[in-house]
Amino acid sequence: MSERSLRGKTAIAGIGETTYYRHGKSPDSEFKLALEAIVRACEDAGVSPRDVDGFASYGNDRSDGPRLAAALGVKELRFSNMFWGGGGGGVCGAVGNASAAVATGMADCVIAFRSLAQGQFARYGRSGGSPLVGGDDAFLFPYGLMSPAQRFAMKVTRFMHDHGIGQNALRAISLACYHHAQNNPNAVMQGRPLDEAAYDASRWIIEPHFHLYDCCQENDGAAAVLVVPAEQARDLRHAPAYVLACGQGADHRSAAPVHNMPDYPGSHFRSLAPRLYAMAKLAPADIGIVQCYENFTGGVLMSLVEHGLVAADAANEVLVKDNLIAPNGGMPLNTSGGNLAECYMHGLELVIESVRQMRGTAINQVKRNEAAIIIGGPMVTPVSSLILGSEATL
Amino acid sequence: MSTIYLPAGLPAPTTAPDGLADPYWQGTREGKLRIQKCRGCGAWQWGPEWICHRCHSFDLGWDEIAGRGRIYSYERPHHPVHPALNGHGPYIVVLVELPEYGGVRMVGNLLGDPLQAVPIGAAVEAVFEPHDDATPPFTLVQWRLVG
Ligand SMILES: [Zn+2]
Numbered sequence: 001m002s003e004r005s006l007r008g009k010t011a012i013a014g015i016g017e018t019t020y021y022r023h024g025k026s027p028d029s030e031f032k033l034a035l036e037a038i039v040r041a042c043e044d045a046g047v048s049p050r051d052v053d054g055f056a057s058y059g060n061d062r063s064d065g066p067r068l069a070a071a072l073g074v075k076e077l078r079f080s081n082m083f084w085g086g087g088g089g090g091v092c093g094a095v096g097n098a099s100a101a102v103a104t105g106m107a108d109c110v111i112a113f114r115s116l117a118q119g120q121f122a123r124y125g126r127s128g129g130s131p132l133v134g135g136d137d138a139f140l141f142p143y144g145l146m147s148p149a150q151r152f153a154m155k156v157t158r159f160m161h162d163h164g165i166g167q168n169a170l171r172a173i174s175l176a177c178y179h180h181a182q183n184n185p186n187a188v189m190q191g192r193p194l195d196e197a198a199y200d201a202s203r204w205i206i207e208p209h210f211h212l213y214d215c216c217q218e219n220d221g222a223a224a225v226l227v228v229p230a231e232q233a234r235d236l237r238h239a240p241a242y243v244l245a246c247g248q249g250a251d252h253r254s255a256a257p258v259h260n261m262p263d264y265p266g267s268h269f270r271s272l273a274p275r276l277y278a279m280a281k282l283a284p285a286d287i288g289i290v291q292c293y294e295n296f297t298g299g300v301l302m303s304l305v306e307h308g309l310v311a312a313d314a315a316n317e318v319l320v321k322d323n324l325i326a327p328n329g330g331m332p333l334n335t336s337g338g339n340l341a342e343c344y345m346h347g348l349e350l351v352i353e354s355v356r357q358m359r360g361t362a363i364n365q366v367k368r369n370e371a372a373i374i375i376g377g378p379m380v381t382p383v384s385s386l387i388l389g390s391e392a393t394l
Numbered sequence: 395m396s397t398i399y400l401p402a403g404l405p406a407p408t409t410a411p412d413g414l415a416d417p418y419w420q421g422t423r424e425g426k427l428r429i430q431k432c433r434g435c436g437a438w439q440w441g442p443e444w445i446c447h448r449c450h451s452f453d454l455g456w457d458e459i460a461g462r463g464r465i466y467s468y469e470r471p472h473h474p475v476h477p478a479l480n481g482h483g484p485y486i487v488v489l490v491e492l493p494e495y496g497g498v499r500m501v502g503n504l505l506g507d508p509l510q511a512v513p514i515g516a517a518v519e520a521v522f523e524p525h526d527d528a529t530p531p532f533t534l535v536q537w538r539l540v541g
Contacts, residue, residue, distance in 0.1 A: 131405060138407035138415065139441055142534055143503050144400050145487050146475050153469035154489050161467075161514050207470035207484070257441030259489055260499050264467070 005279050006096070008394045009103040011233035011240030014045025014226035015352045020188050020343035024119030026220035033222035034063035034115035035071060041224040046237045047109060052226070054079030054110035056098040058090025059346055063115045063222075079107035083248070083384070087148065088293050088339075089377030091347035093384035096246025098227040108232075113224035114348040139258045149215055149296060152379040153206045156298030159265035160209060163312040167209060169319035170297040171199050173333065174213045174340060176324035177294065181337030183363045188219055189341035214297040216339045223348035225355070241355045241388045244371070245279035247272040248384035255381045267302035267378035269385065277308075280371075280387040284308040287387070288368025289357045290331055291350035292375040294339045299378030307375060307385065326364040335364040347376045351386065358390055398523055399503045399536055400485060403478030406528050415442045417456035422533040425522050429498060431457040438496035459495050461520025461535065466491040466499055468512040484508050490518055490537055505538040517541070 016037045018028075026033060042049045049072040055065035056079070065080035079101040083090030091114070098110035133141045145151065159165070178194035181187035194213060202212040233240035247269075254261045254268045263270060277283060290309060292300045301319065304310040309331065310318050318331070326332035336342045336353040343349050354372035356362040372388045409416045421428035430439040434451025445452055467489040474480045486504040491497055504512060505521060518537040525532050 132408040132410070133405040134408045134410050136441060137405070138409070138419075140501055141405040142400075142407055142532075143487055143501055144404060144471060144476070144479060144485055145469075145501060146405075149473075150469065150471055150475065150487070153471075154467035154487070157469060158467035158489075158514070204470075204472040204484075206472065253447065256447075257443065258499065259501055260440055264489075264499070 006099050006103055006246060007244050007279055007281065008242050009230055010099040010227050011230050011242045012095070012225045012351070012355050012388065013228045013233040013236045013238065013240060014041040014047060015355050016040025016042070016044055017186070017223040017345070017349065017352055018221045020186055020345065021220040022188055023218040023220060026117045030115050030117035030120055031063050031067070033117060033220070034068065034113060037115065037222035037224040038068065038072065038111050038113060041111060041226045044237070045226045045228070047226060049073070050075050052109050052111050053077060054081070054098065054101055054107035056081040056083070056094040056101070056110060056112045057114060058083035058094045059086055059088060059114065061114060062121070079110055085380060085382050087295060087377050087380045088347035089380035089383045091293065091351065091376035091384065092246055092374055092386035093248040093376070093382070095225060095227065095243065095351060095386055096248060096384060099243045099246060102227050102229055108229065110227045111224050112227060113222065114346045115222035116346065117220040118218050119220065136257045149206055149210055152296060152299065153210055154259070155265055155267070155379055156209050156296070156302070159298070159302050162265055163315065165301065165312070165315045169301060169315050170209060170214055171196065172319045172321045172324055173294065173297040173300050174199060175321045177334045177338045177340040179321065179325050180335050180364045181341035184336050184342055187337040187342040188217070189337060209298055210296060213340070216295050216344045219344045221343050221345055223345045223352055225348070225351055238359055239390065241358045242390070242394060244282065244387045244389040244393060245276050246384065246386050247276035247279070248382055250382045267299050267306055268381055268383045269303050269306040269375070269378070272383065272385065273307045276385055276387060280389070282371055282387060282389070282393065287371045287373045288366055289354050289372035290333050291335070291338070291354050291372065292333060293347040293350060293377050294334065295377065295379065303375045303378035307373065309373070326366045332364070332366045335362060335366060347374070350374050354388055358388060398525060399505060401478050401482055404476055406525070407532055414444065418442065419532060421456070421458070422522060422535055423531070426458050427461045427520055427535060428456040428458050429495065430454045438498050440498035440500065459492065462494065463490040463492040463500070463518055463537070465489070465512060465514055465516050465518055467514065468504065470508070470512070486510070486512060488512065488518070488537055500535065502535055502537045505536050
């Protein structure tokens with residue numbers, strides 16, 4: 001009986017992204033951005049967009065698969081998929097769903113993508129509008145607990161309290177992202193370096209742990225990856241980035257109402273991470289490329305711990321800037337600048353950066369580039385993460 | 395006129411569209427704090443749901459509880475995310491754990507100085523905050539440090 005696993009059955013063969021813009025600055029519509037990113041991912045792989053036969057996205061992306069298929073002249077749409085949940089919890093899940101479709105023969109050539117020109121619609125982190133709120137929000141909004149940052153801040157407060165972790169650990173995460181962005185011409189924050197003093201002096205968004213630079217910005221842009229069967233990927237232009245594992249979901253009752261999830265001080269990967277590594281047949285120590293979604297630095301901290309990449313009781317020593325930057329740090333993190341400083345592309349830019357690292361074409365190239373982990377959307381529900389590997393890891 | 399912790403104009407609670415939380419909000423109007431208690435297995439449950447997560451009974455009662463708990467976590471937002479908060483300054487949100495009732499947690503504001511230190515683990519008690527002038531009127535449950 002064959003093992004039920006995604007391991008090595010599919011690969012990312014193409015990557016594409018648009019210019020990344022500051023919030024509201026895209027000259028193009030959101031749907032056009034999606035098309036550009038998809039066409040570039042196809043060009044990168046050397047595949048005609050007409051041969052794409054599926055689309056997978058997340059975060060309620062507005063650029064829907066059937067319209068994309070029509071616009072691109074796709075010959076036959078075989079897979080059209082949306083991962084439930086907001087934010088970037090589904091970024092790795094979308095790649096995983098694309099891979100599952102390809103691995104099982106439902107489709108042959110699937111794009112996983114995200115397109116965002118949020119300013120053309122409504123704004124995150126800002127609540128206006130409705131004077132009445134129902135459901136879970138009725139127990140939160142009247143107390144001034146509304147934005148994503150506010151929904152997650154108390155998880156971070158308790159986690160750092162429980163483990164005695166200091167603010168410098170969060171600062172190091174932010175500094176590493178900004179450091180890497182300075183070399184990246186497509187990073188929104190290139191030319192805007194961040195140092196310790198500027199971080200410390202930045203205004204509070206939420207005490208006790210979220211300074212301005214702990215929080216993601218909003219940006220415009222689109223990004224896409226092309227997933228094909230492993231054997232086909234070997235015949236295309238670039239060395240394949242094989243999908244070794246995808247994990248998605250939530251811990252026991254993570255979505256319990258009014259902050260009643262049993263494992264409150266966490267980012268919702270505790271049960272997912274062991275499954276992920278088991279499918280990949282790799283351990284945290286085998287992985288040299290670490291890309292972790294920063295909605296807020298506190299989520300990075302908790303999800304690195306839950307993935308076994310940092311021990312909670314060593315976080316104060318491990319999460320220091322020098323250790324987190326390429327090429328010489330022990331665990332280079334978010335090497336293109338990530339959500340904080342490259343672009344808040346809801347994490348798909350992290351998947352693309354992982355592929356560049358594996359190809360050896362990254363701007364801030366790491367030394368150990370055989371395997372990559374991407375962690376999506378800490379603290380939301382559901383979440384997802386992904387492990388990619390080179391030929392040598394198969 | 396009673397005082398309210400945050401400025402008027404924030405979103406107000408409604409039990410629409412399904413009425414699941416009606417007994418809670420009716421209770422707070424009467425100065426009673428009620429949460430779900432499963433008639434099947436006795437488990438306390440909060441927030442409200444149509445089924446008991448432990449035994450799958452649909453027979454969930456609403457029992458009055460004492461408003462006593464301890465601070466499990468907190469945050470002090472500075473950045474206003476709603477027009478009603480513009481210019482207001484920081485305020486404190488607490489997550490309160492109720493050890494007597496299965497450790498369920500409730501969200502509210504911590505009354506008093508918005509800049510006060512917030513000790514995790516400190517004992518707190520519930521305070522009803524009526525919004526009689528709202529349409530429709532409602533009553534929030536807030537928390538203050540004991541002693
Ligand atoms: Zn029960």
